Amino acid sequence: MKKIRDFINKADIKRFRFWLQLFFFVIFIYGGYFAINLGNSIPVFSCGYDREVGGMCYFLPLQHQLARPLDVLFSVASISVLIGFVTFLLWFIVFNKAWCGYACPLGTMQDWLTGLRKKLGIRYSTYTQPQFNKLKKIKYIMLAIVILSPIAVGMGLLGGEWRTAFCQICPGRMITPLFVGDVSQWSLDFSTKSAMILTSIGLVFTGLFVVGSFIKKRFFCFFCPMSAMHYIFSDAALLKLKKDGDKCTKCGDCYNVCDMQIKDIADDVESTNILRDDCIMCLKCVAACPEDDALHVDLVNYPIFKSTKGGFVKRMEIEELEKKND
Amino acid sequence: MTKRSEHKIETPKEKQNRHKAMEAITILEKIKHEFKEPPKAMEYFYDLYERVHCKHEAIHTDKVKVGTMCIQVPSEIVYALDAVPIRLCNGFYTDDEIGSDLLPSKSCPLVKATVGLFASDNFSDKPDVIVSPTTCDQKAKSGAIIEDMGYSIFDMEFPRTKESEESREYWRRSVRKFTKELSNDLGKKISKKALRESIKKVGLAQHLYHKLNILRKNENSPILGLDMFLVTNAFFFDKIDEWTTAVDALVKECEQRVKDEFNAAHKRSPRIVYTGSPPIFPNLKIPLIIEQSDAIIVADETCSSNRMFNDMVSVDEWFVNDMIDGVADRYLKGCTCPIFTKNDDRKRRILDLVRDYKADGVVYQAFAGCQVYEMEQRSVLEAMEKEGIPIIYLESDYSPSHLGQLTTRIEAFVESLKNRRRKK
Numbered sequence: 023m024k025k026i027r028d029f030i031n032k033a034d035i036k037r038f039r040f041w042l043q044l045f046f047f048v049i050f051i052y053g054g055y056f057a058i059n060l061g062n063s064i065p066v067f068s069c070g071y072d073r074e075v076g077g078m079c080y081f082l083p084l085q086h087q088l089a090r091p092l093d094v095l096f097s098v099a100s101i102s103v104l105i106g107f108v109t110f111l112l113w114f115i116v117f118n119k120a121w122c123g124y125a126c127p128l129g130t131m132q133d134w135l136t137g138l139r140k141k142l143g144i145r146y147s148t149y150t151q152p153q154f155n156k157l158k159k160i161k162y163i164m165l166a167i168v169i170l171s172p173i174a175v176g177m178g179l180l181g182g183e184w185r186t187a188f189c190q191i192c193p194g195r196m197i198t199p200l201f202v203g204d205v206s207q208w209s210l211d212f213s214t215k216s217a218m219i220l221t222s223i224g225l226v227f228t229g230l231f232v233v234g235s236f237i238k239k240r241f242f243c244f245f246c247p248m249s250a251m252h253y254i255f256s257d258a259a260l261l262k263l264k265k266d267g268d269k270c271t272k273c274g275d276c277y278n279v280c281d282m283q284i285k286d287i288a289d290d291v292e293s294t295n296i297l298r299d300d301c302i303m304c305l306k307c308v309a310a311c312p313e314d315d316a317l318h319v320d321l322v323n324y325p326i327f328k329s330t331k332g333g334f335v336k337r338m339e340i341e342e343l344e345k346k347n348d
Numbered sequence: 349m350t351k352r353s354e355h356k357i358e359t360p361k362e363k364q365n366r367h368k369a370m371e372a373i374t375i376l377e378k379i380k381h382e383f384k385e386p387p388k389a390m391e392y393f394y395d396l397y398e399r400v401h402c403k404h405e406a407i408h409t410d411k412v413k414v415g416t417m418c419i420q421v422p423s424e425i426v427y428a429l430d431a432v433p434i435r436l437c438n439g440f441y442t443d444d445e446i447g448s449d450l451l452p453s454k455s456c457p458l459v460k461a462t463v464g465l466f467a468s469d470n471f472s473d474k475p476d477v478i479v480s481p482t483t484c485d486q487k488a489k490s491g492a493i494i495e496d497m498g499y500s501i502f503d504m505e506f507p508r509t510k511e512s513e514e515s516r517e518y519w520r521r522s523v524r525k526f527t528k529e530l531s532n533d534l535g536k537k538i539s540k541k542a543l544r545e546s547i548k549k550v551g552l553a554q555h556l557y558h559k560l561n562i563l564r565k566n567e568n569s570p571i572l573g574l575d576m577f578l579v580t581n582a583f584f585f586d587k588i589d590e591w592t593t594a595v596d597a598l599v600k601e602c603e604q605r606v607k608d609e610f611n612a613a614h615k616r617s618p619r620i621v622y623t624g625s626p627p628i629f630p631n632l633k634i635p636l637i638i639e640q641s642d643a644i645i646v647a648d649e650t651c652s653s654n655r656m657f658n659d660m661v662s663v664d665e666w667f668v669n670d671m672i673d674g675v676a677d678r679y680l681k682g683c684t685c686p687i688f689t690k691n692d693d694r695k696r697r698i699l700d701l702v703r704d705y706k707a708d709g710v711v712y713q714a715f716a717g718c719q720v721y722e723m724e725q726r727s728v729l730e731a732m733e734k735e736g737i738p739i740i741y742l743e744s745d746y747s748p749s750h751l752g753q754l755t756t757r758i759e760a761f762v763e764s765l766k767n768r769r770r771k772k
Contacts, residue, residue: 145665273681274516274677291696335555340555
């Protein structure tokens with residue numbers, strides 16, 4: 023048991039993550055080819071516009087459901103809406119935000135772009151703290167669009183093209199289908215004025231997505247409404263990112279490696295639950311922490327992956343150096 | 349007629365060296381012989397101190413020496429530029445007396461000794477470049493005094509707060525500037541490979557220190573606090589590879605000692621966490637009294653030991669600039685120096701050490717004249733009392749006087765800890 027634990031704590035999390043991400047990418051993007059269908063309440067951006075999708079992003083069905091006329095929405099007929107939501111919650115609650123760091127195809131694409139940048143020897147950029155504090159609010163605005171715009175359609179305040187307003191501006195809609203050779207989403211919709219505006223914004227966001235995530239690690243996640251939605255329910259999740267403030271020396275290693283620039287991970291020594299709304303639970307912080315037990319990932323209060331001195335020196339290739347010297 | 353032997357009068361430098369050799373050998377002999385047999389691997393360190401401080405031997409002959417006035421000068425960067433860092437914080441009373449003429453009488457003895465060594469210009473390893481981080485007032489100002497003596501000094505700007513984002517940026521910039529200037533000075537460009545390797549090399553030294561240190565958590569601590577201070581102090585000036593090899597051997601020996609349940613002190617010796625002004629060889633006065641009084645130091649929170657090794661660098665992408673930023677953070681964010689505005693981190697660290705190393709009490713020592721440590725004393729005492737941890741506050745300097753009074757107080761403290769233990 024101790025051996026297994028030691029093995030996990032010393033694991034090369036980067037490689038583990040790469041393969042797991044690839045696995046989920048194939049499942050979600052190409053699942054259709056293998057007749058895989060995990061339903062349509064998946065808490066990541068596995069886009070429903072991809073005709074081979076192996077499990078659909080919850081936002082597409084959610085928006086359609088919310089666009090019903092109000093009296094229908096609040097009637098027994100909407101029991102299916104509730105079922106969809108509960109399914110979403112059940113999926114989410116198991117893995118918490120690790121969905122973002124390990125399963126989201128859009129996140130994986132960004133990591134690949136990061137990999138490309140690294141290969142080219144270009145440095146990443148970061149936000150300054152004030153920029154960070156302002157920008158991080160955008161994802162809640164996005165979430166408001168996801169929920170309010172279809173409801174407004176249902177109430178008759180907006181035209182039908184606003185039904186899936188968020189999908190129209192989401193870069194996932196244009197990029198994901200490309201992986202199955204579908205370029206049909208790459209066009210502007212000139213049918214109505216607002217459709218034209220929405221698809222134009224979509225095109226701009228897609229451009230930003232590609233350029234942004236090349237320069238900045240996980241650029242889009244910062245604005246992702248799914249991330250905001252996750253955070254609302256994250257307290258109930260089974261998988262948790264925890265911190266023992268007494269063990270923390272505030273050295274900032276975790277903050278240094280954090281793709282999302284979450285400062286609390288290093289500076290907050292009071293909270294035990296250290297998951298923040300931007301977190302993608304990639305667990306790079308746990309892997310980069312040099313203190314025993316300061317950061318750990320718990321599944322229902324049982325630590326499954328902990329920061330250890332041994333793991334740190336292994337991952338930093340210091341252990342290798344030590345063996346060579348002997 | 350018999351030939352008259354030539355009579356030579358001792359020069360002031362020779363006299364200084366003789367006095368320092370006496371200081372050094374006195375403490376070394378005590379550590380070697382007054383306690384249970386030290387680990388065999390300690391021989392390397394005893395010998396090293398004798399070579400450097402008694403025989404005045406130079407250790408580094410082939411590389412550019414970068415003298416550092418405080419702990420915050422990133423050694424990773426110095427090594428990456430193929431130079432060696434030598435920490436100049438000095439523990440000799442002989443030098444302290446020389447420095448007393450140049451600084452106000454109520455100055456910190458460490459600073460006086462350092463300035464004194466510069467004034468006498470009597471180094472065994474004379475630094476080629478001197479870097480002075482602007483940490484405490486006395487160190488920052490003494491940089492200018494040393495500069496007036498004709499040395500070239502690089503003032504490395506260091507922030508006095510560490511919580512804010514501004515301070516992080518400021519310090520990162522300062523480290524970048526330092527890297528650039530040093531690399532210009534030495535006519536060397538810093539390469540990705542060299543920096544990565546030096547981060548790992550320093551990392552290995554830290555790792556081995558931790559491995560050794562953790563053994564002291566055992567009920568039977570295999571090594572004296574005094575020996576530990578010698579080991580960590582040697583990191584100030586020794587060749588890093590040789591230091592690493594020696595510590596590696598020491599770790600193995602101590603691991604064996606733990607298996608054999610060997611206790612460097614005695615079964616009932618109270619366990620002490622040492623905090624405050626740094627004990628620097630040969631000023632190991634207080635640790636010596638503590639361990640002579642049948643207590644054992646199992647952990648410390650000082651910049652001549654634990655703090656030097658504590659925080660290791662982690663880097664996400666191995667580009668030169670990212671590595672430099674990562675290195676910079678290590679020296680600011682994790683630092684528990686009392687020069688910072690707040691000291692919550694320091695209190696947390698001491699409390700954690702007490703819990704982790706199952707200590708019975710804390711000894712807080714401040715150099716008379718080290719204002720920041722003196723000022724923090726109250727708040728640390730309060731934090732310890734809140735947790736019910738016995739703590740004693742001592743003020744001392746480098747002079748051999750007051751030994752009686754210090755010994756009485758420490759012995760009484762240790763005795764009270766023993767009583768407490770018995771009652772438990």
